[in-house]
Amino acid sequence: MIFGRNRNVRHEQIVLPDELKDARDLEAERAVEPAGADRLGPHDAAARPDRTGYIDLGSLRVKAVQDMKLRLDVEDATQRIVAATVTLGRSALQVQAFSAPRAGGVWDGLRHELADSLATTPGAQVQQVDGPFGPEVHTRVPAAMPDGSPGWNVARFVGVDGPRWFVRGVFHGEAAFQPEAATALEQVFSDLVVVRGDAPLPPRELLPLHPPAGAQPLQRRRRAPEAPAAAETGGSSLPERGPEITEVR
Incomplete structure (x- = not known):
């Protein structure tokens, strides 16, 4: 000042x-963050104007990574795109962008609400830990493995507040419980660019997404690949995919 x-x-x-x-x-x-600044994201579009190498999804720009698959998930009731999911190997990252108030972010409050809600699931294990993007929520929910043996659905929730926006990421598969497996998707999350726009929106309003140019529509739902056991007494698997309309390879 x-x-x-x-x-x-x-x-x-x-x-x-x-x-x-x-x-x-x-x-x-x-x-005023320099375009080449070496810091964790996601980043605001004002600080990352260069679109080279990015896939334009409207309110989110995703940096293209070799061998990644990009899926857009559609809400049944409204047929609107509500999330983007990037898959690399046996790990996946789902991302969503929301509006936020000018004064203060939403992740602190939302994180506690999320933890409290998930903790109501019978047998669920919920932890709040510090990660590379700040406080995170880690969850383990009892689930049956494909062979019928007991296992776990494991997820890792991260959140970042920006200028009038908030981005939530959910890691699934190996990236949810193996730090070394999360590195590539953590970089994808950090490289995200948020296009908030100037329209007034209530806090926590989902920012609009649209298919990228050249996207190919999928004709059916597919089940995600299984992930290996998370521990001797359990396992982890990617959740079954919801309605999907595009995939970019």
Whole structure:
């Protein structure tokens, strides 16, 4: 922030300590982030204007990665696209972008709501831990393996607040319980670019997604591949895919 000593003399620029910054200061800092800055994302479109190498999904731009598969999930009731899922090997990452208020983010409150809701599932194990993107929610829900033996559905929820937007990511498969398997998809999440737009929206409103240019429609649903056992007493599998309309290879 810039303060003037006197209207007739030079201005001085000072750096506020973090504890004195308000939401507008933080938003301004994000908006002027250099395009090549080495920091974790997702990023605002104002700070990442270059679209080279990105797949345009409307409110989200996903950086293309070799061998990745991109799926867009459709809500049955409304037929709108509600999420994008990137699959690499035996891991998957589902991402969604939402509107957020100017002052303060939504992940802190939403994270606790999510943990409380998931904890009501019988036998579920829910933990809040610190990860590369900040606080995360890790869950293990009892489930039957394909051979009928007991196992677990494992998921890892991450969230990042940006200027008037919020992005949630859910890791499934090996990336949900093996850190070394999550590296590539963590980079996909970090490279996301959010196009919030200027339209006024209530907090937590899903930002619109659309198919990318050249997307090929799928004619049927397919079941996701199985993931290996998560532990000696259990396992993990990718959830069954919901309605899907596009896949980009």
